[in-house]
Amino acid sequence: MNKQLQADKRKQEKALVIGAGIAGLLAARVLSGHFAEVMVVEKDELPEKPSTRPGTPQDFHPHRVLPRGDLIMNRLFPGYIDDLLNLGACNVQNSKMTRFTAYGKLELVSSQKNASSSRALLEWAIRQRVQKIPNIRFVTKQVVTGLLASEDHRQVVGVRLHARKERNKERTVAAHLVVDTCGRQSKLNKWLEALGYAVPEPERLKVRFGYSTRHYRVPAHLTEKLSASSEGDPANNKGAVGLLYIEDNIAQALLFRAGGKQYPPTAPEEYEKELYSLSTPMLKELIKELEPIGAPRGFRAEESTRQHYEQMENWPSGLLVLGDAFCNFDPIYGQGMTVAAIEAEMLDISLQKGDLLQPDFERKVLQRMQQAIEPAWWLSAIADLRWNGVEHVGAIPLKGVAFAQKYFDLYLKTAVKQAMENHDLSMFQQYVMMNALVLSPQEIINQRTLTTLLTGDESREETQLLAELGEHDATHLQERINELIPSFTLAFDQKVPSLFSADSHH
Ligand SMILES: Cc1cc2nc3c(=O)[nH]c(=O)nc-3n(C[C@H](O)[C@H](O)[C@H](O)COP(=O)(O)OP(=O)(O)OC[C@H]3O[C@@H](n4cnc5c(N)ncnc54)[C@H](O)[C@@H]3O)c2cc1C
Missing domain, CATH: 3.30.9.90 (D-Amino Acid Oxidase; Chain A, domain 2)
Known part of the structure; x- marks a missing residue:
């Protein structure tokens, strides 16, 4: 079948999103452009006005969208900030x-x-937009309990669910693509295991x-x-x-x-x-x-969890996952919703390219998302590992933790000094934009910047950084940096930079 025919075929198909949190809303918006019908199944009764709800216990706590997330959300929901302001944000x-x-x-x-708004108001504003999309349907007060698979279990073909108060009346709903966005409560590992899949240990x-x-x-x-x-x-x-x-x-x-x-x-x-x-x-x-x-x-x-489903060579077709169910974070850095937006964007890019037609589409999307969220995971881990009692458990150790911590100490010290003494916020803004997931950590950690940071003042920060840098040849500092920290090149490739042509001044 040629690409156009196959794409047309998809247009007649149905996608099912489990969960109507932020990731679910973003996924539904993206899928609505590529599938004939999108069904969003949510266990909560969705409130009729902006308010907290049991399925998202985090919604009482402050939620902010980082600049990278804002750019993506504004592309998916143009003018959503005006909606929020009109709603009293x-x-x-x-x-x-x-x-x-x-x-x-x-x-x-x-x-x-x-x-700036409550999480409830933000979710409400976005849901209002999603509810207006004609081919998206919300089915609420329904709890998804498992996946429905083809006989050989190689393809997910729908879900099992029951109405919230009718546990013993299980039904099935068929779909061509099922997307799990159940957040931290996701049971995807159990559902996959029930189908006979061996799920790799997540990074914790x-x-x-x-x-x-x-x-x-x-x-x-x-x-x-x-x-x-x-x-x-x-x-x-x-x-x-x-x-x-x-x-x-x-x-x-x-x-x-x-x-x-x-x-x-x-x-x-x-x-x-x-x-x-x-x-x-x-x-x-x-x-x-x-x-x-x-x-x-x-x-x-207890932990932040990064699943590694992309490592499953037999990952079933017809299944995707995004948001906290895929990777969640220590919320203090405000990354979760922005990461969900980045993942939704990766899905959108793959769908627009027609990748849905590739046999390994779902796994490729998971790989792409994984690359795109690497800076978020790395940055929050670097910061969290400063606390006593925090540890990283994963098949591959995190690269450059001690070096990056010392580097950021010296960088921040210099940036704050520059801002306070010379009223020059440029260095600090770069740092903010890296943590906003707009700039690659490599924009901050590089030979050019390192050379300006090292003034020979023998300060505690400089001495500690030099100790972490170890033996190095001053003319080949970039090579040493490349050995120490990840490259992040795949996180910021192609389409993404063009998103940032707008003034990202903060
Ligand atoms: C204290 C705290 C503060 C935070 N602050 C920020 C912040 O400042 N900025 C930021 O970006 N992020 C923040 N986060 C993270 C943010 O809340 C999450 O990243 C984001 O909500 C992820 O969205 P999600 O859709 O994946 O999951 P959720 O928003 O948790 O949504 C999951 C949805 O799935 C539904 N569901 C679950 N199981 C089922 C089922 N079996 N059947 C049907 N429906 C189901 C739930 O009812 C819910 O609606 C914070 C988190 C916490 C805990």
Whole structure:
């Protein structure tokens, strides 16, 4: 069959997405352009107004979309920021953000149009868009319990499900492509094993993180919304704090720690005490003005998990997975939804290229996604591994951990100094854009930059970095760097850079 004919055939087929979280919505939007019908099956009853729901217990906690995610979401849902602003999200364009780093305080102003909202409002705004797409149908209060496969189990041909309150009345729904986006609760490994597949051990970052979030009403006289964040100090087991504004004049404060030795408190009095003790003087002044709404709530997880399904040579056709079900992260770096957007984009690119026609399509998409999310996994692991008690467990050790940690220490120190002394934010912005998954870590870690960082001042940071760099020939520094850290070239190839022609000033 020629490509056009096969593509036309697909146009008559049905895709089924399990889960209506952020990844599910993004996947449905992408698939709607390539399949005749897209069914989204969700176990929750979807709320009729923006509100938290049981299937996404993380939605009480602050959620932000990183610039890379924003670019992709804006391509998939043009003008979604306006939707959020119309729904009452906090307009953060030109608002001040104070960031306390280990090397000093920086005042940043976000010049781009942007909205800060609760996770519930963000999901609501995106779902409104998805619900308007004529070939997408939501089927709610249905729990998927397993995969339906062809007789030889080489192809997934649908799912088994039951209505939430009717466990014993299982039904089947057929589909040509099934996409699991069940998040951290995904049971995909069990479902695959039930079909006789041997699933490779995932890579695990035993991060043992704890979040504790409290919501506050912001009094009307506080017209200037000053968000603030203070990085944790893992070496001294000091947690991180953050304060950000969302819709309806509400601010969310968060406390965070990793390593599992101590978790942020959820009892109101203890929470206030810890929030106060970790806050900087400016934040302390601000917090005094805020009026708590309800008690704080916690969220803990033992590990971040990166599945390696792409290694399964016999991965069944008709099955894909994306979002937290594929790879999840320590949320403090705000990567999860952006990574889901990157994966959805990789799926879109593959579908547009007509790759769906290739016999190994699904596995190739998984491989492509895996390459695309490598910087996110690496960066968060590098940062998490600074906490005592965090360990990486995987078939292949992570490359360049100690070197990158020392490099980022010296880089950040120099960048903050440059910003404070010369009002030059360029280095710091590069660092922010790397953590926003817009720039490759290689844009920060390279011979040119390293040469400028090494001033010979014998500071602690420089001495430690030189020790990690080890024996090197000064004229071939780039080769030494290439030995030490991953190349990330496949994460930022072809189409992706063109997305960033827009001004990514932050
Ligand atoms: C405390 C915390 C803070 C976070 N902060 C950020 C942040 O600032 N920025 C960011 O980008 N990310 C953040 N994240 C991560 C973010 O929440 C996830 O990356 C994102 O929600 C992933 O989307 P998903 O669709 O894969 O999973 P989810 O959003 O969790 O959605 C899964 C969906 O599947 C449904 N489901 C599950 N099982 C079944 C089943 N068997 N049948 C039918 N439906 C099912 C659930 O009901 C749910 O609707 C945070 C996470 C946590 C825990």
